[in-house]
Amino acid sequence: MTTRATDGPERWRLASVTVVDFRGVLGNQLFEFNGYPALIWGNNGVGKSTLALALEWTLFGAFPSNALAAPKDAFMSPVGGGSKVCKGEVVFVRGKDRLVVRRDAGANTFTVEFGDKKMRDDDARMLLEDQLGLDMDTFVRAVLLQQSKIRGLLLDDVKDRNKALDRLLGMDAAEALLETIKPKSFKDAAKSWREDIEDTQAHYQSQSDLLEKRFNEAQQEARAHRFLGRDLSGAGLKLLYAELGRDLVKIAGKYGADAPQLPAADTVAGAKKTSAALAKAVNQIRLSAELQKKLTPIEKRLAALEAASEQWSDLSEQRDDAQKDLDGMGKQHGDVKAVAKRRAELEQELTRLKEQLRSASELRALLTQARVYFEGNIVDACPVCEQSIAQPKKVLRTIGERIEGLTTKSVREIEKTLEKATTSHADLCETEERFQIMQAALAEAQKRVEAERKTIMKYLEVEGLVDKKVSAELAKAIADVTEQRDELSKGVESMEKDLDAISESDRAIRDGLVPFLEAREAVEAHEHEWKKAKNGYADAEKKASEMDDRATQLENIKKAILTAKDEIASETLGKAGPRAQKLYEKLVQHPLFDRLNVKTAVKANKVDYSFEVSSSAVGKSAREARLVLSDGQLTAAALALFYALAESGQHGLDLLYIDDPTQNLDHARKEAMAKVVVDLATRKQIVVSTQDEDFVVLLRDAGFEEGSVVHHIEEWDRRPTVSSTMPKASQT
Amino acid sequence: MTLRQFPKALRIESKFTTGTTIAIPQREREALLSKDQDVVGVIAALFWCGKRDVDGRWFIVDAAESFRSGPTDGGSLGVQDLQRIEKGQAWLAGVRHHIEQTWPPFLRAFRDEALVGHEALRTELKELNRLGRLQERLAADPVLELEHRNAVCEILDHHGAAVAGHIFQDLLAYLLALAGYKRVQINPIGVPDIEVSDFRSDVISDLVTLTLTREQLDRLVKLCQAAGESELVESLTRI
Numbered sequence: 001m002t003t004r005a006t007d008g009p010e011r012w013r014l015a016s017v018t019v020v021d022f023r024g025v026l027g028n029q030l031f032e033f034n035g036y037p038a039l040i041w042g043n044n045g046v047g048k049s050t051l052a053l054a055l056e057w058t059l060f061g062a063f064p065s066n067a068l069a070a071p072k073d074a075f076m077s078p079v080g081g082g083s084k085v086c087k088g089e090v091v092f093v094r095g096k097d098r099l100v101v102r103r104d105a106g107a108n109t110f111t112v113e114f115g116d117k118k119m120r121d122d123d124a125r126m127l128l129e130d131q132l133g134l135d136m137d138t139f140v141r142a143v144l145l146q147q148s149k150i151r152g153l154l155l156d157d158v159k160d161r162n163k164a165l166d167r168l169l170g171m172d173a174a175e176a177l178l179e180t181i182k183p184k185s186f187k188d189a190a191k192s193w194r195e196d197i198e199d200t201q202a203h204y205q206s207q208s209d210l211l212e213k214r215f216n217e218a219q220q221e222a223r224a225h226r227f228l229g230r231d232l233s234g235a236g237l238k239l240l241y242a243e244l245g246r247d248l249v250k251i252a253g254k255y256g257a258d259a260p261q262l263p264a265a266d267t268v269a270g271a272k273k274t275s276a277a278l279a280k281a282v283n284q285i286r287l288s289a290e291l292q293k294k295l296t297p298i299e300k301r302l303a304a305l306e307a308a309s310e311q312w313s314d315l316s317e318q319r320d321d322a323q324k325d326l327d328g329m330g331k332q333h334g335d336v337k338a339v340a341k342r343r344a345e346l347e348q349e350l351t352r353l354k355e356q357l358r359s360a361s362e363l364r365a366l367l368t369q370a371r372v373y374f375e376g377n378i379v380d381a382c383p384v385c386e387q388s389i390a391q392p393k394k395v396l397r398t399i400g401e402r403i404e405g406l407t408t409k410s411v412r413e414i415e416k417t418l419e420k421a422t423t424s425h426a427d428l429c430e431t432e433e434r435f436q437i438m439q440a441a442l443a444e445a446q447k448r449v450e451a452e453r454k455t456i457m458k459y460l461e462v463e464g465l466v467d468k469k470v471s472a473e474l475a476k477a478i479a480d481v482t483e484q485r486d487e488l489s490k491g492v493e494s495m496e497k498d499l500d501a502i503s504e505s506d507r508a509i510r511d512g513l514v515p516f517l518e519a520r521e522a523v524e525a526h527e528h529e530w531k532k533a534k535n536g537y538a539d540a541e542k543k544a545s546e547m548d549d550r551a552t553q554l555e556n557i558k559k560a561i562l563t564a565k566d567e568i569a570s571e572t573l574g575k576a577g578p579r580a581q582k583l584y585e586k587l588v589q590h591p592l593f594d595r596l597n598v599k600t601a602v603k604a605n606k607v608d609y610s611f612e613v614s615s616s617a618v619g620k621s622a623r624e625a626r627l628v629l630s631d632g633q634l635t636a637a638a639l640a641l642f643y644a645l646a647e648s649g650q651h652g653l654d655l656l657y658i659d660d661p662t663q664n665l666d667h668a669r670k671e672a673m674a675k676v677v678v679d680l681a682t683r684k685q686i687v688v689s690t691q692d693e694d695f696v697v698l699l700r701d702a703g704f705e706e707g708s709v710v711h712h713i714e715e716w717d718r719r720p721t722v723s724s725t726m727p728k729a730s731q732t
Numbered sequence: 733m734t735l736r737q738f739p740k741a742l743r744i745e746s747k748f749t750t751g752t753t754i755a756i757p758q759r760e761r762e763a764l765l766s767k768d769q770d771v772v773g774v775i776a777a778l779f780w781c782g783k784r785d786v787d788g789r790w791f792i793v794d795a796a797e798s799f800r801s802g803p804t805d806g807g808s809l810g811v812q813d814l815q816r817i818e819k820g821q822a823w824l825a826g827v828r829h830h831i832e833q834t835w836p837p838f839l840r841a842f843r844d845e846a847l848v849g850h851e852a853l854r855t856e857l858k859e860l861n862r863l864g865r866l867q868e869r870l871a872a873d874p875v876l877e878l879e880h881r882n883a884v885c886e887i888l889d890h891h892g893a894a895v896a897g898h899i900f901q902d903l904l905a906y907l908l909a910l911a912g913y914k915r916v917q918i919n920p921i922g923v924p925d926i927e928v929s930d931f932r933s934d935v936i937s938d939l940v941t942l943t944l945t946r947e948q949l950d951r952l953v954k955l956c957q958a959a960g961e962s963e964l965v966e967s968l969t970r971i
Binding site: 236 | 784840843844871872873874876877878879882962966
């Protein structure tokens with residue numbers, strides 16, 4: 001094996017790593033390499049990985065983001081050591097040049113020495129990056145090769161495999177950037193703004209539809225009232241009322257009325273006041289017109305005359321009826337004197353009859369006493385005249401017969417006659433009384449007629465008007481006044497017609513134009529409000545556009561990153577491809593699938609990778625590697641790609657630090673790996689770290705140790721116990 | 733910023749469409765070009781396409797500029813093209829402002845004649861322009877957007893798109909006469925459709941030219957906003 005120490009002047013090789021109080025190293029531990037390949041071996045947990053971590057921490061002060069976000073005391077400080085006291089020193093050599101990198105957690109310093117330059121902190125970092133030409137991510141990808149980096153290629157989920165390849169190709173930063181670029185959130189924001197606008201628009205549109213419908217209906221109604229286009233506005237309304245005002249003034253002049261002034265109809269609300277004022281003015285004209293002034297007394301006179309005529313007629317009729325009744329009584333009963341005479345005669349007769357009845361009654365009483373006397377006594381002479389009575393019994397019988405005669409015949413006849421005379425007397429009294437009443441009624445009617453006649457004479461302004469001529473005079477007067485009234489009425493009718501026309505125009509304005517103008521005002525207010533709202537959501541529209549613009553920008557950025565990622569990944573894979581193929585052949589040694597193809601494929605929003613193997617002997621044999629290779633073969637294939645990519649990296653370090661490369665490999669693959677490592681060591685400084693003793697033997701058999709430093713970490717007790725051997729070449 | 737600028741003369745190709753694009757044939761485009769820098773070739777487009785914010789308003793764009801930056805197919809312009817082009821052509825702001833402010837009342841003033849017929853309208857416009865009495869017909873009342881749209885729709889429904897297009901063209905010509913163009917020529921057959929010239933800025937006494945810096949304009953807008961002068965704000969922000 002050909003080995004080189006510092007013979008390549010172009011790139012830096014690792015000379016030594018000094019670890020102080022760092023993780024598994026309590027105190028000070030120096031690992032020397034002097035630019036040679038090296039083998040670091042020992043059992044698990046003796047501090048091999050501590051060396052790799054110390055190298056990484058000293059150079060970059062951090063660990064890969066997927067390992068530990070930031071250095072922590074609990075992670076870095078050894079058990080028994082103070083916190084923040086860890087230190088590291090890494091020395092690189094390039095020919096005669098030395099690059100010394102130191103980090104002191106306790107002092108919080110970072111220094112880099114190169115020639116006579118000694119830089120601190122940021123300057124030191126710039127100097128280091130300038131010399132090594134890589135950052136931490138590139139370092140862990142292209143220098144510090146840990147098998148854990150390729151585990152993702154063995155996973156089932158395509159996302160995980162893509163992620164693993166991103167890491168291998170150094171695309172994880174681009175991928176992380178792509179993940180942070182989310183145009184959709186901006187699109188959603190724009191959509192949300194626009195939805196708000198659309199909701200507002202829809203709200204206004206629905207209101208507008210209703211108002212427009214009302215407007216159009218009101219316009220049709222206004223047209224039906226014969227309003228023209230020029231009338232259908234506030235100015236039109238004002239003009240129309242102004243015109244009506246002028247017409248009113250003309251009418252007032254024509255009919256000698258007071259000229260009214262209408263308030264201007266400047267607004268629709270004002271129009272209502274104007275309309276009310278117009279109605280009042282019409283009434284005023286009606287009342288104050290000269291014609292009306294003349295007509296009123298005439299109508300009053302006519303009414304009075306007609307009333308008087310009617311009254312005269314009624315009173316005359318009443319008087320005539322009274323006379324007629326009296327005349328009828330006269331015809332029936334004679335005149336009232338004759339009736340009085342008859343009544344006086346009858347009263348005398350009644351007196352006589354009553355006397356006669358009294359006499360008969362007295363006689364009968366006397367006779368009754370006599371009969372009682374004769375019946376009680378034996379009488380032979382008259383007790384009065386004392387004449388003898390020849391036949392006393394005969395006297396008693398005669399007395400009885402006289403009493404009987406008086407009772408049954410004379411008295412009854414008298415009573416009958418008296419009753420009849422009494423009835424006749426009552427009739428005559430009643431007749432006489434009726435005569436008196438009728439005479440009084442006639443006198444009263446005549447009195448009223450007389451009074452009315454005097455009144456009528458006064459109306460007619462005449463004197464000596466006899467009853468018979470009253471009606472004719474009244475009729476004549478009524479005819480005259482009626483003629484006067486009719487004459488005036490014609491003028492009034494004409495005025496009413498003019499005023500009605502005005503009122504009709506006003507009504508048309510109120511019923512046809514004002515409702516339209518109200519609808520128009522509602523539309524105007526709505527349009528104004530909508531305009532204001534539009535100004536309001538102009539900001540929202542602007543924001544939505546900005547969101548869209550940003551989404552578009554982000555999409556473009558995303559596309560650009562994807563394209564760049566694809567180009568860089570393709571280029572990287574292209575460069576590493578031949579070497580990866582060779583390493584694949586050496587490491588996997590598959591009897592059929594002897595070709596390794598790793599390609600990129602740009603999809604909508606991502607770059608996918610195909611990790612395929614194929615047979616050079618069989619056409620169309622390309623298969624996804626994970627489907628046809630065993631886990632060990634797949635690990636070997638991934639390592640082949642990993643090493644090839646690391647070799648192709650452009651940076652200032654001539655170093656590959658391979659940590660535990662034989663996990664999951666069978667003996668044959670380990671043997672192949674040993675050969676590959678030896679082959680790699682002919683190209684650059686290889687530092688291999690392993691716990692696999694078989695692999696150490698295979699490396700030894702392959703001649704690796706001949707030109708290499710070997711650090712055997714034998715045991716660990718809070719610090720490793722290391723036995724180191726330098727290569728023979730250096731010893732000579 | 734300069735308000736109310738009017739070119740000395742305008743050559744106008746007037747378009748009315750019920751669609752959302754207008755076609756400008758090569759022949760018409762060429763007719764709009766002029767060697768005289770004071771003559772601007774303008775495309776005036778009026779749409780009736782069912783879009784509330786677009787229907788019934790004139791889009792005014794400088795033809796030369798439009799075809800340098802506007803259409804992608806070389807011969808047609810869409811509403812959005814015109815809106816975009818308008819934003820970048822501040823030198824026609826005066827013409828646009830005049831048309832935007834005067835077009836609705838002007839259309840309302842001549843709606844009845846327009847409904848009667850193209851000839852009746854043209855005769856009336858010509859005569860009133862000769863007498864210098866066009867302005868008298870304009871009512872002071874603001875025209876509602878709804879009324880304006882209704883008026884356009886009525887004329888379109890009454891006459892059909894072809895005749896309505898000629899009517900709107902004539903109205904536009906005399907609308908510009910109202911702005912101060914003394915000479916108005918309408919070409920019913922030839923190109924361009926309208927030529928207006930002999931601009932006299934004194935014709936419209938209520939229009940003024942005002943030069944402000946952007947910062948001054950912003951301050952003026954803020955002051956107007958604070959004073960509730962929304963119409964002024966709208967006019968100022970349109971510039």
